[in-house]
Amino acid sequence: MRFAGKKALVTGAGGGIGTSIVARLRQEGAVVAAADIATDALEAEAHLPGNLTDRSYCDALPGRAADALGGLDIVVNNAGIIRRGVITETSDEDYALSMAINVEAPFRVCRAAIAIMAEAGGGAIVNVSSCWGLRPGPNHPVYVMSKAAVASLTQCLGRDHAHQGIRINAVCPNEVDTPMIRSGFEIRGLDPDTAIAELDKTVPLGRIAKPEDIADVILFLASDQARYMCGALVEVNGGKPVI
Numbered sequence: 064m065r066f067a068g069k070k071a072l073v074t075g076a077g078g079g080i081g082t083s084i085v086a087r088l089r090q091e092g093a094v095v096a097a098a099d100i101a102t103d104a105l106e107a108e109a110h111l112p113g114n115l116t117d118r119s120y121c122d123a124l125p126g127r128a129a130d131a132l133g134g135l136d137i138v139v140n141n142a143g144i145i146r147r148g149v150i151t152e153t154s155d156e157d158y159a160l161s162m163a164i165n166v167e168a169p170f171r172v173c174r175a176a177i178a179i180m181a182e183a184g185g186g187a188i189v190n191v192s193s194c195w196g197l198r199p200g201p202n203h204p205v206y207v208m209s210k211a212a213v214a215s216l217t218q219c220l221g222r223d224h225a226h227q228g229i230r231i232n233a234v235c236p237n238e239v240d241t242p243m244i245r246s247g248f249e250i251r252g253l254d255p256d257t258a259i260a261e262l263d264k265t266v267p268l269g270r271i272a273k274p275e276d277i278a279d280v281i282l283f284l285a286s287d288q289a290r291y292m293c294g295a296l297v298e299v300n301g302g303k304p305v306i
């Protein structure tokens with residue numbers, strides 16, 4: 064029960080990785096405020112549905128979570144989208160939406176959460192970047208730049224707010240078996256199960272990640288076991304580097 068009595072806000076709580084984060088935090092004693100477009104179906108102590116493209120929703124989210132749970136110890140900025148294609152296939156809408164959800168929302172949520180945590184004497188924030196935020200994968204420039212921004216933001220904030228007892232780190236997964244990756248195969252007319260089986264062969268550990276593989280590292284970073292980690296970018300890739 065590493066998180067007994069802890070209060071956590073998780074964005075993208077209904078997604079592949081988000082569902083696993085919320086379930087594991089609750090299993091280990093945390094109370095959780097779930098944020099996503101729709102949260103009705105989610106098991107959590109507080110439901111904060113809304114759209115992360117709405118600036119005022121993002122600004123208010125940490126405060127609403129703290130009000131609902133009686134404090135705020137942990138924030139996981141997990142929500143994200145992927146828009147595919149080389150730059151000449153990338154629309155203004157792809158750019159605006161990717162930057163709003165993947166970059167501006169974590170910026171706003173971090174800003175509001177840090178103010179609350181500083182007042183309370185500390186806390187932990189885990190941002191979800193990507194291996195592609197550290198080294199670019201092919202044909203996804205807007206996604207890659209958005210995840211690089213999250214990585215950079217994490218390094219800056221990790222240093223700036225350590226003196227307030229706030230630890231801010233990021234996890235950087237390679238491919239994870241979630242709706243995000245499956246939908247990409249479907250768009251390309253591929254059977255997701257077959258495509259994932261092929262992808263599994265490219266990973267030295269023999270398979271792409273399952274959501275739990277990433278959630279476990281996020282929980283570690285959010286826990287006291289990571290008490291000396293600030294501004295770290297933790298790659299979780301099964302031995303498969305981005306080349």
Ligand SMILES: NC(=O)c1ccc[n+]([C@@H]2O[C@H](COP(=O)([O-])OP(=O)(O)OC[C@H]3O[C@@H](n4cnc5c(N)ncnc54)[C@H](O)[C@@H]3O)[C@@H](O)[C@H]2O)c1
Nearest residue numbers: 075077078079080100114115141142143193238239241243
């Ligand atoms: N799946 C992968 O291969 C992979 C790899 C590296 C990093 N990541 C990152 O992991 C995180 C979680 O991704 P996932 O694979 O679980 O994807 P997912 O699509 O299963 O989940 C994303 C969640 O974010 C929510 N969301 C999206 N736009 C939103 C908005 N405007 N307002 C509120 N909520 C919104 C969705 O409703 C969804 O529940 C993302 O930040 C993603 O970039 C995923």
